[in-house]
Every structure is written in structure tokens, then in C-alpha cells.
Amino acid sequence: MTGTDIDTGNATGRADTVPLLETEGLTVRYHRGRRRPALTAVHGVGLTVGRGETVALVGESGSGKSSVGNAVLGLTPVDSGSIRFDGEDITRADPRRRRALTAQIQAVFQDPYGSLNPVRTIGQSLVEPLLAHRRPDAGAPRDQVAAALERVGLPAGAADRYPAHFSGGQRQRIAIARALIVRPRLIVCDEPTSALDLSIQAQVINLLNRVQRDLGVSYLFITHDLALIRHIAHRVVVLYGGHVMEAGPTEQVCDRPRHPYAQALLAAAPVPDPEEQAVRRSGRPSRGTAGAGAGSAGPAVGCPFAPRCPYAAEPCRRIRPPLESVDGGQLACLRYPEIAEPSAVRGPGSRQPEEIPHADARPLP
Amino acid sequence: MTAIITSPETVQETGPAAPAPGRPWRGLLRQPLGLLSAGYLLLLVVVAAAGTLLTPRDPEADDLAHTLSGPSGAHWLGTDRLGRDVFSRLMVGSRPTLLGVAEAVLVFVVLGVALGMVAGFAGGRTDRLIARLGDLVLAVPGIIALLMVLAVFPDNNAAAMIAFGLISSPSLLRVVRAVTMAVRNELYVKAARLSGLSTPAILRRHILPRLAGPVIVQVSLFAASAVLAETALSFLGLATPETQGPSWGNMVGEAASVISVDPWLLVPTGGMLVVTVLALGLLGDTVHDLTVGRARGSAVRPVRRPRPAVRTAVAVAAADVAAAVADGAPTEQGAAAPLLSVRGLTIAFPSPEGEVTVVRGVGFDVARGECVGIVGESGCGKTVTARSLVGLLPGGGRVVAGSVAFDGRDLADPAGREVARLRGSRIGLISQEPMSGLDPSFRVGSQLAEVVRRHHRLTRRQSRARALELLALVELPDPASVARSHPHELSGGMAQRVSIALALAGEPDLLIADEPTTALDVTVQAEILNLLRSLRVRTGMAVVLVTHDWGVLADLCERAVVMYAGEVVEQAPVSDLYHAPRHPYTLALLAANPHLAAVGQELPAIPGTVPPPSAWPAGCHFQPRCGYATEECGAGAIPLVTVAGGHQARCIHVDRLEAAR
Numbered sequence A: 001m002t003g004t005d006i007d008t009g010n011a012t013g014r015a016d017t018v019p020l021l022e023t024e025g026l027t028v029r030y031h032r033g034r035r036r037p038a039l040t041a042v043h044g045v046g047l048t049v050g051r052g053e054t055v056a057l058v059g060e061s062g063s064g065k066s067s068v069g070n071a072v073l074g075l076t077p078v079d080s081g082s083i084r085f086d087g088e089d090i091t092r093a094d095p096r097r098r099r100a101l102t103a104q105i106q107a108v109f110q111d112p113y114g115s116l117n118p119v120r121t122i123g124q125s126l127v128e129p130l131l132a133h134r135r136p137d138a139g140a141p142r143d144q145v146a147a148a149l150e151r152v153g154l155p156a157g158a159a160d161r162y163p164a165h166f167s168g169g170q171r172q173r174i175a176i177a178r179a180l181i182v183r184p185r186l187i188v189c190d191e192p193t194s195a196l197d198l199s200i201q202a203q204v205i206n207l208l209n210r211v212q213r214d215l216g217v218s219y220l221f222i223t224h225d226l227a228l229i230r231h232i233a234h235r236v237v238v239l240y241g242g243h244v245m246e247a248g249p250t251e252q253v254c255d256r257p258r259h260p261y262a263q264a265l266l267a268a269a270p271v272p273d274p275e276e277q278a279v280r281r282s283g284r285p286s287r288g289t290a291g292a293g294a295g296s297a298g299p300a301v302g303c304p305f306a307p308r309c310p311y312a313a314e315p316c317r318r319i320r321p322p323l324e325s326v327d328g329g330q331l332a333c334l335r336y337p338e339i340a341e342p343s344a345v346r347g348p349g350s351r352q353p354e355e356i357p358h359a360d361a362r363p364l365p
Numbered sequence B: 001m002t003a004i005i006t007s008p009e010t011v012q013e014t015g016p017a018a019p020a021p022g023r024p025w026r027g028l029l030r031q032p033l034g035l036l037s038a039g040y041l042l043l044l045v046v047v048a049a050a051g052t053l054l055t056p057r058d059p060e061a062d063d064l065a066h067t068l069s070g071p072s073g074a075h076w077l078g079t080d081r082l083g084r085d086v087f088s089r090l091m092v093g094s095r096p097t098l099l100g101v102a103e104a105v106l107v108f109v110v111l112g113v114a115l116g117m118v119a120g121f122a123g124g125r126t127d128r129l130i131a132r133l134g135d136l137v138l139a140v141p142g143i144i145a146l147l148m149v150l151a152v153f154p155d156n157n158a159a160a161m162i163a164f165g166l167i168s169s170p171s172l173l174r175v176v177r178a179v180t181m182a183v184r185n186e187l188y189v190k191a192a193r194l195s196g197l198s199t200p201a202i203l204r205r206h207i208l209p210r211l212a213g214p215v216i217v218q219v220s221l222f223a224a225s226a227v228l229a230e231t232a233l234s235f236l237g238l239a240t241p242e243t244q245g246p247s248w249g250n251m252v253g254e255a256a257s258v259i260s261v262d263p264w265l266l267v268p269t270g271g272m273l274v275v276t277v278l279a280l281g282l283l284g285d286t287v288h289d290l291t292v293g294r295a296r297g298s299a300v301r302p303v304r305r306p307r308p309a310v311r312t313a314v315a316v317a318a319a320d321v322a323a324a325v326a327d328g329a330p331t332e333q334g335a336a337a338p339l340l341s342v343r344g345l346t347i348a349f350p351s352p353e354g355e356v357t358v359v360r361g362v363g364f365d366v367a368r369g370e371c372v373g374i375v376g377e378s379g380c381g382k383t384v385t386a387r388s389l390v391g392l393l394p395g396g397g398r399v400v401a402g403s404v405a406f407d408g409r410d411l412a413d414p415a416g417r418e419v420a421r422l423r424g425s426r427i428g429l430i431s432q433e434p435m436s437g438l439d440p441s442f443r444v445g446s447q448l449a450e451v452v453r454r455h456h457r458l459t460r461r462q463s464r465a466r467a468l469e470l471l472a473l474v475e476l477p478d479p480a481s482v483a484r485s486h487p488h489e490l491s492g493g494m495a496q497r498v499s500i501a502l503a504l505a506g507e508p509d510l511l512i513a514d515e516p517t518t519a520l521d522v523t524v525q526a527e528i529l530n531l532l533r534s535l536r537v538r539t540g541m542a543v544v545l546v547t548h549d550w551g552v553l554a555d556l557c558e559r560a561v562v563m564y565a566g567e568v569v570e571q572a573p574v575s576d577l578y579h580a581p582r583h584p585y586t587l588a589l590l591a592a593n594p595h596l597a598a599v600g601q602e603l604p605a606i607p608g609t610v611p612p613p614s615a616w617p618a619g620c621h622f623q624p625r626c627g628y629a630t631e632e633c634g635a636g637a638i639p640l641v642t643v644a645g646g647h648q649a650r651c652i653h654v655d656r657l658e659a660a661r
């Protein structure tokens, strides 16, 4: 891989035709000892992430979001299907190739406390990627560490301190600095802000957006928070029980979700306005989706969401809905044409819809 | 809204650098016994290495005129059967003993650490194979193995001690394997792998440093047993016979043979053995204490370390509390007496630098049937406030001032008897972690029945029936089957329902819920919120809800108390708070909510972080992060003032805030 195209991400000729990341029929299975059957956490998921693009992977806990991320990172073996990075099949890359790939694919995790070794200084942790990937043009490691810290808004002196000196938000910024130090092209962000307070979450989200503007890096952004997605993602993929339920541009999925599960997710998140929340509450079924969570294996046949779906009908329990292209996105629901447009479900943004510029107002590089 | 800007921040805390957490040996210096042991062992090594260079007399020179003399000026520890100087012989005799121990330790460490690390890091089949092998070796009776080795290599001390190290190494292997496995699963090891570090580099940088402590402990204990083993073999004449020069073992042997004539001869050698074994044990203990404390420190989320500013903070607090107490809280004239009334509540935790005030002068009321939310960022004192209401302060925290009146009775009373009686019956508590209130080894139904019986005089059968009623009350679809399950069989949402049922067992008038839905998915959260609402309607209980989620607050609460850095900064009906916040912190926190922020622009963040209690600024606690701050804000404590009916704010620039909107 040439070093020159890393900074801009889309300078190569094939950039226009080949997405940076592409999974096809990705299936991940966890083996759970001899007695219990293997658990299929991800069923044939296909998604793409373009250069300089952010794609959000959203769903409840146990829906397979992190499994997809870990498969891309090579932390979880892939059962079937493929993962292509910049056109290269990396599904079963050997450990050597994997180590080389870490210069281009990086990660930021949810837990800001666990991701830094408590007995190593910040500098010692940040320098690790540089030990593995020397970038001769980039100057002394110490300067690179200082520059990386500065990029995330921390003083260079932070390098000599231990993680215990920093708050959760600061540690998360340090984790981002570590991910950026080798100038990767893709960062898998696994719920990077869900352990943080709102005010700090805002700092981290702004930082990620700024980094993307400056460096053209792509994000696979894993989250359960639909409201947050509007502020970071260009496109959204909704997972349930390891299946893609709906995918499409952010404003489509977040404001006018068409899949019953995406609608339920949106309706469940309370909005911070007592009057509006009272209206939303009266509109939502009091005990609609109780019972099995997304973590259970789900039915072997039919729609995985059928046991919780308020629209479920007889065919839903027999036929697995295929993921079909509908205008501007993809949808896996047998009854989609019959289900009324989601006028009953009002998105959080519906307070003053005319004032809110949509995510696609952000230029795609 | 221009007031709220994102800006790079400085590392806010700049106290003296805390001791590097990486080096247990630093701590050793503060442990006199451990230090003494280490010094003694070091001296022993020097003596053994020096051999005859340091001995006051020739250890082999016999003096038949003075055999078996007791201690004297010439012979400090007396002489032996041939009149040789015991002191010199002890010094020289330490060499074969220590050499033997060193050989055994080397084999012990190399095998134990290498195989333990491989087993722990590789896992799977390799791990099983190595573990099996270790078990096999441990099954061999030690003494028989040593005798066999000595039968093959007669009088060979080295062979015996190497064999001893080998047969003991599985115990170290197990320890190393366990530590390696634990560290391997740490997120930072995953991060290192994703940084591109190779496995050897990860082992060297992340695993080995964590092994140092446990390995030193194991080695000290093993070395002690090796000292004894070496001595025993030599004593039995199986290794290092007298012809090869003195050793502690053959000296003990000699002393034993003349014990009826001269019991003294056993004292110096025996004493030496005891002291050496003791020193090794003490050293191991000390390192164990140091590293265990450290390991705990890193496993648990760090409680922010109090810093030197503490004393001033406490002094300021003391001065301000009076004012804060006077501020009190809204008692609307003419309203019925509230169910819960908190006034001037001040809570402190012990710290190495003295007590630190973490909550100061908090006051609010909760009417019967009302739901009051406590909002704010983490570390602002929400949990501490809520837990103090039920007398469950963690870690030695105590209420140092103020009052908590529940239905006319004072709960903050130091004897705490009143709280204990009311807790669980008239005040229920549910926490963020649904499983925390459940014992994993008992069925849900019997645990619930147990709690029911604690509150009501009921027979076994009646309490069972009541438990099922409670499970039905929290809308679990199949109460009977839930009652039969163990806690681990429940999903997060079901477990939270069960813990709500537990809290309801005493039919409380007040339910305290600390972030009851934070750990749950949004869909499950919506169900739990619905449940709490319907329970309020059905039972008429009041709720104090701790949350950081404005949506949850809007969904459930009528009134809210906003806390920042240990103080109430604003309180108002939720609707007023949302539409017309009067404190810059409330405004900023609302603005940062992704639901409300405009898409396509920067999210309005609050720069910096909540200061730890030991670093509260003088004057307004929010001043360093506040976009409206002026010089006056730092001058002194800011009072909580009423800005409208039932609406209070702790800000001297309320008017400017209003004008800006």
C-alpha cells in the first residue's frame, strides 16, 4: 500500500468504484462448548463503508453489532461470507497480514477505563502502534505522540502521566489519539460514547467529526442511540438478531423508519420534553415488545422480529423476509407495502423539522 | 447559545505526580519488616558469595583443645565436635545451601513462567495439554522423586535441587497461567493487538509486568521450602556430605548427633534456618500485600483521588454549609407536609488527607405520590445523595450535617436505627445493576418470599403466594416460572423487574431508583418506565429517580433537582426546567443532548469536566466551565435563590441568562 493515499483516503483511481470496506453475507458463529449448539450472532450481513464516510450499525444489545466490528478487526473468526478492505479479501488474512492491516484499520472501544494499561504512561501506550508501524517521514515517536495528543485537545505533557489521572472523556480522547497515530483509513468505533456523560459525549463526537473532515478517515460506528446517529453517520444499518432489518441514509432511517423494528427503536427512546414525551407515550403500545430480547437466537424460520412485531401476520412466521432495495435504502419486511407510512411514529427531530438540516447536508468527500 | 463552545482543555488536575503504579518495590521501602527481610537475604547472598574471604577464622581449622565450647570472645557462636569455629562454618555453609536453592528457583521460575504464560495466552488445546502435564507432575510424591534422582546421581546436590524445582514448578505455572489469562482478556491487550504489536511484544509489555508481583510471592515461598529441602537432604547425608565441606544441613546433622552432650550446637544453625525461612516468608507477604492492593486498584474504576486542595476545600465547605443550610429548599407555604424533606444535607468521605465533602447543603422535598428526578453528570453526587436517604453510604461515607425527615422522622440521626427500620419497608431501593440485589445461588421466588417474610408476619405458604403476586405486579409474563428460575437465567429487563418486585415487598411509600434503566436497551427501558408509572398510579408511592437522561426525566418525573459538583444548582418542575432553564449548567447540559441539538453543526459540548470534590473552585462550582462567568462568580458561595414559583437556581447571573434566550 502506498503511503500517499492514506491521508486523503480517496486519491487512488479505483476509489470511485470500490468501497473502502465491504462485507458480503458475513456470518459469525460462536461455539459454546460441546453440549450447547453454536450461536449464530451475525447472519449474512452485507454492508459497505465508503471513503471518508461514517456508517452506523445500530441495534439492541446482543443484536450482533460488536460481532460485525470484531470480524472486521480480525478479532473474531468469520464463519462464512467475506470482508473486503480496499478491494482486498481480508476475510481470512493470516496473522502477519492482519498485523500489517492494523496500520489501516483501527478501533476505539466503549470502556475508556479498560482500554489503557493502568501501569503504563499515556506516552507508552500511544507509542505502541508506532513500534509496529514505523512511518519514517513522520518524525520522532515522541513528537508524533505530542502531535496526536494535541489533535485530540490534550497537552503534550499528558504523555508522562498514568491513565488514573484522566477522566473517562479524556481517556476516550486518548484512545482516539492512539487510533489516529498511524493514520488509519478506517476506525471501528464500538459505542465510544455510551459510557460518557452527555456533555463529554458531545466533545468526543465533535472530535470524531473534525478528524474525519481533516483526515478523510472512515468510521464504522456502532451504537444503540438513534438520536446520536444523526450527528455522526451518513448511513445507517439496523441490526436485529444478527440480521439487517433496514439500511439507508441517516435522515431516512432516523426520521422516517419503515421497518417495524426501526420504528420501535425510535419510539422507545424518550425525548427530553415532558409534553412531547407524553404525546409519544400515549402513541406507543404499553406492552408491545416484551419478552425475548434481541440476544436470543430467535425463531429458526420466518422473520426474526416476528415474536415482538406488532404487525406480524401468518406469513411472517414462515417466510424469512429477504433484504430488498426500496427507494433510497434496503428493507427486510414482508408487510412493508401494507404498513402505513409511519405518521404515527414521530421522530425526536419532529419538533421543528423544517429547521433541521439533514445529515446529507454534510458534504461527502 | 454562543456561550457554550468546545475548546481544547488542559489536564485539569496538576497535583504532585502520584507514585508510579508500576513499581511495587517502591512500596517495599515503606514496609519495615519486608525491608528488613530483603536486607537480611541480600546480606546472606553476599556472605555466601564471599566464601572464606569474610570468615573471622578458618572454618576447617580444628582445635581439639576447645571442642564443643559455648559462645566466647574467640568463637562467637562456639565450636563444634572438632573445635572448629561455628560462626565461620555457618557463613561458609550457606554457600551450598543457597546454591542449591538458586538452582531449584531457576528451574522453578523458568518452567513455571514460560509454560504458565504459554498456557494462559494460547488457551485451547495447548492450555489443556500443559495443565494436564502439570497435574501429572504434581501427582508424583516429591520425596520419592528426590530419592530416585539421588539414587541415579549419588551425593549430587545440584541434581536433587533441579529435580525439586521441576516437581514444584506446576504450582507457579498455575498462578502464572491464571494471571496471564486475566490480563489477556483486558481491553488494553486487545487494543495493543489492534495497534499491531506482535505476541512476544504484548507478552513483554503488558503481561510480564503484571506477573512480577505474584511470581516474587511464589518464589519467596518456594525458596523457603527449598532451603528446608536442601537442609533435609544434607542432614540425611543424601547430598552435600561433610567431606564436601560444611553446609547447613550437615551442620544440623552433626549438632543432632551430639545433642545429649551439647544442646547449644543446634541453636546457631537451627536459628539461621528459622530466620532465613521466616525472612523469605515475610518478603513474600509484603510483596503480596503490595501487589494485591495494586491489582484491586486497577480493576475497580478509580475513585478520583483526593488531592492536596482537600483541606482548603473542607474549610470552605464548613464556612459555606451554614449559608447553604439557611438556603434550605422550597417549602411552599400552605402545602401539605412533604413525605420526604431533605435540608442542608452534607456528606463526607474519609480520604488519606482527611475528610472530603462530596455533597454539600443539599435540600429538596418529595410530596406523597410525587416523582422527583435528580439529574447531573456522573461524579456530581447524585448516587451519594440517594444512598444517604436509605443510610447505605459506601466506603465509610457519613452525613456530617443536615437533616432528612421522612414522614416527620429524622433519618439522618447518627444512631441510624430509624433508617434501618424504615429501609425496605417504607422506603424501597432499586439500583442500576439489576442483579446486584439478587443472590445468584437461590431461586428468585424463595428470595422474594424471604424478603416478604421480613416485612410481614406471614406463613411460608402465604409469603410464597405474596411473592407470586409481586412478580405479577411487575408485569412479568409468567410469574410462576420466573419464581422457579435462578437470577442468571433472567434477561436484564426481567432481572430489573424482579428487583423492583423486591423493593415493593414492603409496600413502600417512597421508592428510590438509582439509574434504574441505564444498563438496559431503549425498548426494555421504555417497558420499565411504563411499569414504574403504572405502579405509581396503583400504589400511590413517591419516587426519587436518579438519572442522567433528560428523556427518562421527561417521561417519569414531575419535578427535578439538578446537581453539579456536590450542590443543587437548580430545581423546578420538569416542564419549566426544560422550557426555561435558569442555570447555565442546566442550559448547557440540555443543549448537549443529541435529541435537541441541530444536525450538521457541532454538538454543543461543555468544555472540561466535573471537578473532583477536592478541587471544587471557590465561589460557583461551575465557574471554570461556565460561558456566563464573571469575576464576581468566584468571590464567594453562590446562594440558591427562588427565581419563580417553585423554581430555584444557584446563579448570580440569572437575568443575563434570561436575556440571552
Ligand SMILES: Nc1ncnc2c1ncn2[C@@H]1O[C@H](COP(=O)(O)OP(=O)(O)O)[C@@H](O)[C@H]1O
Pocket: B303, B304, B349, B350, B358, B376, B377, B378, B379, B380, B381, B382, B383, B384, B385, B394, B395, B396, B397, B612, B613
Ligand atoms: N466510596 C467512596 N469513597 C470516596 N469517595 C466516593 C465514594 N463514592 C463516591 N465518592 C465520591 O463522591 C462523589 C459523588 O459520587 P456519586 O454520588 O457517585 O455521583 P453520581 O451519582 O452523580 O455519579 C464523586 O466525586 C466520588 O468520587
Ligand code: SF4
Pocket: A259, A260, A261, A303, A304, A305, A306, A307, A309, A310, A311, A312, A313, A316, A321, A332, A333, A334, A335, A336
Ligand atoms: S416481516 Fe412481518 S414480523 Fe417481520 S417485521 Fe415485517 S411485519 Fe413484522
Ligand code: SF4
Pocket: B583, B584, B585, B620, B621, B622, B623, B624, B626, B627, B628, B629, B630, B633, B638, B650, B651, B652, B653, B654
Ligand atoms: S454564578 Fe457565575 S459561574 Fe456560576 S453559573 Fe452563574 S454565571 Fe456561571
Ligand SMILES: [Mg+2]
Pocket: B378, B379, B382, B383
Ligand atoms: Mg451515579
